[in-house]
Amino acid sequence: MRLIVAGKDQTAEIGAELTRRAARHQGALSPWSAADSALALKDSRNMEDYLERYGKLMRFRYALCTDPFPIPGKPGFAGTLIKKLKTFLWKLLRYQHDRMSHQQNAINELVISAQDFQNSAIQQRLNTLEQRIQELEREKQR
Amino acid sequence: MISTAIHQLVAGFALGDAISHEALAIRDICRDAGLTSEIYAPKDRIASDATTTCHPLSDYQPQTSDTVIFHYSITSPATTAFQSSPGRKIVIYHNITPPEFFIPFDAGVARQLTEARQELKSILTQADAVWADSAFNAAELKGLGFSNAQVFPLLFRPDEHNRPPDPAILAKFAVPMKNILFVGRIAPNKCIEELITAFAWFHKNIEPQSRLLIVGSDRSAPTYYAMLKMYAAELELDTVFFERFASPAGLSAYYQVADIFATTSRHEGYCLPLVEAMYKGVPVVSRQTGGTPEAMGEAGVLFEDLRAEELAELFGLLCYDAPFKQTVIASQQKRVETLLNRNVGTEFLALLARGQY
Numbered sequence: 001m002r003l004i005v006a007g008k009d010q011t012a013e014i015g016a017e018l019t020r021r022a023a024r025h026q027g028a029l030s031p032w033s034a035a036d037s038a039l040a041l042k043d044s045r046n047m048e049d050y051l052e053r054y055g056k057l058m059r060f061r062y063a064l065c066t067d068p069f070p071i072p073g074k075p076g077f078a079g080t081l082i083k084k085l086k087t088f089l090w091k092l093l094r095y096q097h098d099r100m101s102h103q104q105n106a107i108n109e110l111v112i113s114a115q116d117f118q119n120s121a122i123q124q125r126l127n128t129l130e131q132r133i134q135e136l137e138r139e140k141q142r
Numbered sequence: 143m144i145s146t147a148i149h150q151l152v153a154g155f156a157l158g159d160a161i162s163h164e165a166l167a168i169r170d171i172c173r174d175a176g177l178t179s180e181i182y183a184p185k186d187r188i189a190s191d192a193t194t195t196c197h198p199l200s201d202y203q204p205q206t207s208d209t210v211i212f213h214y215s216i217t218s219p220a221t222t223a224f225q226s227s228p229g230r231k232i233v234i235y236h237n238i239t240p241p242e243f244f245i246p247f248d249a250g251v252a253r254q255l256t257e258a259r260q261e262l263k264s265i266l267t268q269a270d271a272v273w274a275d276s277a278f279n280a281a282e283l284k285g286l287g288f289s290n291a292q293v294f295p296l297l298f299r300p301d302e303h304n305r306p307p308d309p310a311i312l313a314k315f316a317v318p319m320k321n322i323l324f325v326g327r328i329a330p331n332k333c334i335e336e337l338i339t340a341f342a343w344f345h346k347n348i349e350p351q352s353r354l355l356i357v358g359s360d361r362s363a364p365t366y367y368a369m370l371k372m373y374a375a376e377l378e379l380d381t382v383f384f385e386r387f388a389s390p391a392g393l394s395a396y397y398q399v400a401d402i403f404a405t406t407s408r409h410e411g412y413c414l415p416l417v418e419a420m421y422k423g424v425p426v427v428s429r430q431t432g433g434t435p436e437a438m439g440e441a442g443v444l445f446e447d448l449r450a451e452e453l454a455e456l457f458g459l460l461c462y463d464a465p466f467k468q469t470v471i472a473s474q475q476k477r478v479e480t481l482l483n484r485n486v487g488t489e490f491l492a493l494l495a496r497g498q499y
Contacts, residue, residue: 001445001446001448001452002444002446002447003429003443003444003445003446003448003456004430004443004444004445004471005443005466005473006440006441006442006443006469006470006473007439007440007441007473008440014459014466015452017455017459018452018455018456018459019452021455021458022449022451022455023451024347025343025346025347025451025454029339029342029343029346030377031374031376032376037373037376038370038372038373038375038376039335039363039369039373040333040370040384041246041247041372042246042330042369043368044245044246044247045245045246046245046246046249047247047248047249048367049246049357050246050247050365052367054365057372061372061375061376062329065378069378069418072350072351074351117309125416132354141422
């Protein structure tokens with residue numbers, strides 16, 4: 001580590017403090033494994049590989065997450081009250097959210113499937129064309 | 143003898159882009175000195191709001207008495223125009239992004255960057271003078287055998303940043319939260335995913351009332367941009383805002399709402415947004431890479447080998463440790479003063495004279 005603050009090397013002083021404080025960050029940030037994380041796209045060998053990986057990642061990313069989540073709140077009486085109100089509203093309107101997210105998820109899944117079907121059809125067509133070209137080249141050589 | 147016309151060739155032109163910004167500044171210096179001066183770029187690479195400022199390359203009619211300045215960073219049709227110019231030729235080298243960054247995302251750009259490195263030597267050989275916009279870039283040219291490259295640091299035009307902020311952007315971010323800002327092209331060498339990771343720790347464990355504002359064009363690598371969006375969604379960060387390209391008024395607004403300017407870029411020739419942020423009084427945190435130490439001088443915070451969690455803690459210090467923040471801001475004010483005292487007109491004309499134009 002190296003830390004230069006206002007032109008002065010502060011690695012020993014501030015750097016050490018940052019490392020000490022950083023110890024409080026526990027657990028994993030991403031719910032996905034490294035292979036299924038979006039960052040896996042950085043390992044693509046080329047555009048074709050990128051698209052293949054992207055398609056794979058999209059296949060399990062179509063759904064809206066409606067799981068309960070920690071609602072952030074501000075300190076003080078007003079902050080606590082607003083947080084409680086937000087939590088109540090979230091629970092109250094849950095049936096509406098779930099209905100909408102169900103519909104949205106179905107649409108997303110259909111769109112991704114459509115893209116998959118289209119890609120397969122294009123790939124099939126390309127394969128046929130490549131095969132045909134090879135046959136023609138062979139015929140020409142004869 | 144100084145030419146009566148000094149024209150500039152750029153690979154593309156957009157208001158707000160660093161190279162375009164420099165070309166404009168040079169054009170104004172030339173015009174103030176009584177010279178004719180225009181900027182040319184390939185027509186399809188001129189942003190729609192800049193068509194009155196930059197001319198299509200097809201309109202470029204070089205004369206023997208002209209001087210042409212070629213801003214070089216990537217291959218483009220401007221190279222041929224430069225090579226066929228009959229007058230005196232100057233190259234300003236703005237660095238070429240290493241193609242490896244682009245290979246996973248855009249083979250076409252990676253190829254262009256590889257070709258740019260290949261053709262660089264021949265372009266430099268044809269030039270009568272070679273300038274670099276940072277000592278880092280000049281050192282790179284020295285490695286290629288061009289030890290006479292003059293350093294002409296990237297120009298900063300404060301007027302551009304004194305515009306009133308865009309009220310729509312101020313309204314969008316009116317709810318007070320800690321805003322971490324990044325400004326720059328959304329390109330793989332900027333390693334914005336590392337900034338997102340650091341922000342995620344900051345947002346999760348230090349300040350939930352926080353936003354990450356990513357401002358910059360996504361045209362360089364839309365596939366990289368898609369990865370970033372997917373990554374932010376994966377980390378369930380609903381306060382990461384991809385704001386795309388900003389007008390000068392828009393930029394003014396982003397700097398106004400920013401609490402910290404941060405970049406985790408791993409390759410920079412200079413990085414003008416660092417200077418812009420310092421000018422706007424925003425504490426700056428940058429990875430020490432390429433030309434960033436030159437842009438920063440003895441100001442702001444430069445880091446190397448910091449884990450995402452440590453970077454998040456650094457954001458925390460800048461937000462909540464008032465004396466620390468004040469030290470950083472005071473250093474930046476000094477740096478800005480130095481930059482504002484730079485007499486760019488005299489500096490530019492002296493460099494021209496040194497080349498005996």
